[in-house]
Amino acid sequence: MTDRTVVNVTCLGCGCACDDITVVVKQDRIADARNACALGAAWFGDGAVPAETRVNGRAASLERALTEAVRLLSGATRPLVYLAGDVSCETQREGVAIADRLHAAIDSLAATAAAGVLAAQRRGRAGATLGEIRQHADLVVFWGVDPSARYPRYGSRYAVEPRGVAAPQGRKSRTVMAVDVGESRGPADADGRVAIAPADEVDGLGMMRAAVQGRAAEADARFRPVVDLARRMTKARYVAIVADSEPGPTPADPSRAEALATLAQALNAPTRCALSTLRGGGNRSGADAVLTWQTGFPFAVDFARGYPTYDPRAGAAALLGGGEVDVALVIGTPATLPVPVATGLARVPTVVIGPRASAAPFQAAVAVDTGVAAIHEGGTAFRMDDVPLPLRPSLEGARAALVTVRALRDRLGA
Amino acid sequence: MSKPTRLRIAGGTVFDPANGGGADGVVRDVCIEGDRIVAELPASAPRLDARGMVVMPGGVDIHAHIAGSSVNHARRLLPEEHAADPVAAPRLEDGAVARSGTGGTLPSTFATGYRYAGLGYTTVMEAAVAPLAARHAHAELDDTPIIDAGFFVLLGNDDYLLRQLAAGEAAQLRDYAAWLLGTTRAYAIKIVNPGGVAVWKGGGDRRNVTGLDDTLGSTAVTPRKILETLAGAANALALPHPVHIHCNNLGQPGNAATTLESMRALAGQRAHFTHLQFHSYGGAPGKGWASAAREVIEYVNAHAETSVDVGQVMFGPATTVTADSPVEHLLYASSGRKWVNVDIELESGCGIVPYTYKEKAAVAALQWAVGLELFLLARDPWRVVLSTDHPNGGTFLSYPELIRLLMDRAYRDERLKGVNQKLLAGSALLDGLAREYTLGEIATITRAGPARLLGLKDKGHLGTGAEADVTVYANDADRAKMFATPRYVIKGGTLVVEDGQLRRAPAGGRLAVRPAYDAAVTKDLKRFFDQYACVAFENYGAEPVA
Numbered sequence: 028m029t030d031r032t033v034v035n036v037t038c039l040g041c042g043c044a045c046d047d048i049t050v051v052v053k054q055d056r057i058a059d060a061r062n063a064c065a066l067g068a069a070w071f072g073d074g075a076v077p078a079e080t081r082v083n084g085r086a087a088s089l090e091r092a093l094t095e096a097v098r099l100l101s102g103a104t105r106p107l108v109y110l111a112g113d114v115s116c117e118t119q120r121e122g123v124a125i126a127d128r129l130h131a132a133i134d135s136l137a138a139t140a141a142a143g144v145l146a147a148q149r150r151g152r153a154g155a156t157l158g159e160i161r162q163h164a165d166l167v168v169f170w171g172v173d174p175s176a177r178y179p180r181y182g183s184r185y186a187v188e189p190r191g192v193a194a195p196q197g198r199k200s201r202t203v204m205a206v207d208v209g210e211s212r213g214p215a216d217a218d219g220r221v222a223i224a225p226a227d228e229v230d231g232l233g234m235m236r237a238a239v240q241g242r243a244a245e246a247d248a249r250f251r252p253v254v255d256l257a258r259r260m261t262k263a264r265y266v267a268i269v270a271d272s273e274p275g276p277t278p279a280d281p282s283r284a285e286a287l288a289t290l291a292q293a294l295n296a297p298t299r300c301a302l303s304t305l306r307g308g309g310n311r312s313g314a315d316a317v318l319t320w321q322t323g324f325p326f327a328v329d330f331a332r333g334y335p336t337y338d339p340r341a342g343a344a345a346l347l348g349g350g351e352v353d354v355a356l357v358i359g360t361p362a363t364l365p366v367p368v369a370t371g372l373a374r375v376p377t378v379v380i381g382p383r384a385s386a387a388p389f390q391a392a393v394a395v396d397t398g399v400a401a402i403h404e405g406g407t408a409f410r411m412d413d414v415p416l417p418l419r420p421s422l423e424g425a426r427a428a429l430v431t432v433r434a435l436r437d438r439l440g441a
Numbered sequence: 442m443s444k445p446t447r448l449r450i451a452g453g454t455v456f457d458p459a460n461g462g463g464a465d466g467v468v469r470d471v472c473i474e475g476d477r478i479v480a481e482l483p484a485s486a487p488r489l490d491a492r493g494m495v496v497m498p499g500g501v502d503i504h505a506h507i508a509g510s511s512v513n514h515a516r517r518l519l520p521e522e523h524a525a526d527p528v529a530a531p532r533l534e535d536g537a538v539a540r541s542g543t544g545g546t547l548p549s550t551f552a553t554g555y556r557y558a559g560l561g562y563t564t565v566m567e568a569a570v571a572p573l574a575a576r577h578a579h580a581e582l583d584d585t586p587i588i589d590a591g592f593f594v595l596l597g598n599d600d601y602l603l604r605q606l607a608a609g610e611a612a613q614l615r616d617y618a619a620w621l622l623g624t625t626r627a628y629a630i631k632i633v634n635p636g637g638v639a640v641w642k643g644g645g646d647r648r649n650v651t652g653l654d655d656t657l658g659s660t661a662v663t664p665r666k667i668l669e670t671l672a673g674a675a676n677a678l679a680l681p682h683p684v685h686i687h688c689n690n691l692g693q694p695g696n697a698a699t700t701l702e703s704m705r706a707l708a709g710q711r712a713h714f715t716h717l718q719f720h721s722y723g724g725a726p727g728k729g730w731a732s733a734a735r736e737v738i739e740y741v742n743a744h745a746e747t748s749v750d751v752g753q754v755m756f757g758p759a760t761t762v763t764a765d766s767p768v769e770h771l772l773y774a775s776s777g778r779k780w781v782n783v784d785i786e787l788e789s790g791c792g793i794v795p796y797t798y799k800e801k802a803a804v805a806a807l808q809w810a811v812g813l814e815l816f817l818l819a820r821d822p823w824r825v826v827l828s829t830d831h832p833n834g835g836t837f838l839s840y841p842e843l844i845r846l847l848m849d850r851a852y853r854d855e856r857l858k859g860v861n862q863k864l865l866a867g868s869a870l871l872d873g874l875a876r877e878y879t880l881g882e883i884a885t886i887t888r889a890g891p892a893r894l895l896g897l898k899d900k901g902h903l904g905t906g907a908e909a910d911v912t913v914y915a916n917d918a919d920r921a922k923m924f925a926t927p928r929y930v931i932k933g934g935t936l937v938v939e940d941g942q943l944r945r946a947p948a949g950g951r952l953a954v955r956p957a958y959d960a961a962v963t964k965d966l967k968r969f970f971d972q973y974a975c976v977a978f979e980n981y982g983a984e985p986v987a
Contacts, residue, residue, distance in 0.1 A: 320513050337813055
């Protein structure tokens, strides 16, 4: 195999899904992932993945593994399918088809952002694709998040630094404000910052909304800084509020997500505003999109009645925790599984098909290693803002997740 | 090689307006071999007894929102609708794999395909896809069975186009449009509120444009200029469907003036004006509403180059989902319902508000009446075709009810009595419009007309060589019942509905164009992308990359 360079590669290391990575391959290993941040470089690694197929911990043929997977899954009374990270939308679509056929429950990594999704289902949302924030935002408010930790290139590629059609000077055309919510601090290099205690956060957002709507009572001193910020926001031309949808140091509060959503909506009366909700990587936004178009629901879907139903309180973690599930199928990288899900899976026979399946943190009944979407396999993935991107594989040789999951689907008659 | 499937649909009353036949239809056989209509078959070919039944080409929907990022945002917003309308997987013949889903105003993809087919529709155009999300729309259409589908790609608020117009580089925009259609695998050019969405996205004091001659930054950039440029491009490229226009000022009282001005701006060249009902109001902002349907449809009647679909409002639940995001903000502010807005980088917008049209609400009653007036005062059914702008004015499942309103005056008059009369003073409906559509005219506005307007030569008719898309209805005086439950539906030669039951669900086909263009435009585009876009030029569009 020859050394090569693949350009315009999409990275799934975080939800930014930067598609400007140049992957340099030497001797069948990734020697460099140019333009990638540290997190992205670690995600690509050298591209080496295990290529094992195991049944109950022992090496087996793919034929044997699929036969055992079919035996387990078709014999299950309460199967669960889980879409984990690092697979393409095309593979996710096969996974949903399997769940439909098995009358299984299905959930995905998209559930980690449940608070934000549920808030949007109750109230809607005022949003924008990341590139539109780049074009127009003159005031960017980071609400209790510094994206440089978990979304390293968010600032340099999207919201802050680059020039936009209405931000000709890039960073200099914008004001950046940090809101520090207790220990959840905004960027260190913000132009200004205000602080609010975590216990006051939801009330503070409500005060801000009241101020935006011109119905503010005299604010308590605790809320004065954020209320002043709200007034400043109404005077901007286009405001972006950036908040993290993924779990952080403090547990996700559903009312916080709703307060952020409604503040951003209210700001669209006096000016324009978009709420940018940060989401993690591995194409979890793709799982959300695929489940939504195939079932009408974004996560925590159950086909038990022969059609999809939705109970956000009965996602994978709850079903596993309650001891309901008797067999599970994980599609994707098991290391991306949320801890409660991984813990629950350790207690039931689980089929894992995906990158590094054989290195699952629990003993899988069947483990079939595959390549990683965007490294070994093409297809489509979604950025955190639901923009679809093509995947350009740079390495050959790994077993394709799509083909493997489709083979399982065919054997299950789905 | 297996022999092509043959089927003789025998003895039905055939309504095939493209090939004559008139209002009463013609009793004849329709013969199918493989996926095409043929002139004759041997007597031994399998027969489907259609005596006493009504035979039409498969339905063609010229404008609906069924797939893509905006539709999926709307689906995600409405879990309560989906929970209330579960769709079990249909039991297909020979145990073929079928998929479950959910309905509501925005059904899941599989349910969309099954339900359209169950209604006798075999071709549907998704009416608004942002180029950035084209790949997503294709993925959803891949999961939408049975129906052939394509989409209209959004242009007219995109920064590249506005910039070229400002620079006086309109000539290059034809190549740009051609490139964009090809790279997104789209079927036609869609303009939504030309310039208005760009103004909304830009922030600041202005929220929208108010008319054709508002300027955007440069005096060279106006809604009029955008319309002229893109209509000219579509016609110069000889696209099968001309530019598909959602005018400025949708839903505003007094907007008929803008609509007529837009039509006049493009007089003499082909242009399609969509969901005309939402653009045919008299009155003035802040001073009340009235019908201006007669004025608008008289213009259409007199101009053979102009075509429209009606965008009828039907009473009941709907969801407004459109690229016209400033309008959705107004609807959010006035309705207090939940609201989604998504500004789409460098090209378009998306706004969503769930909505219910109530008989007792004055504006909804006016909208309902305006749509019916447009239908009933139209002279040429080939150019005034049926739509509800699904799911904006009502869902596609309400088409049978709409057909009944058009065919049954007594029923219509009865319904009219039950609606709020407050704004109906100037409506022609109150003058006692006696017209009743014939079955031939219904076949025209739901099949032959839309197919011809879309330039789909092998669809919408039953002549030799046409695609074998056929719907067979049991004749019933209750036209709503008749059109809701076809007895047989044949798609591409496959019997998909049999005795009213969905029995087969083949994959649908994709309709797309790929006009030629001068590749020099891509150099300039690449520069623009490198400067402003945050998706690589090479990753844009919907072409396979690996």
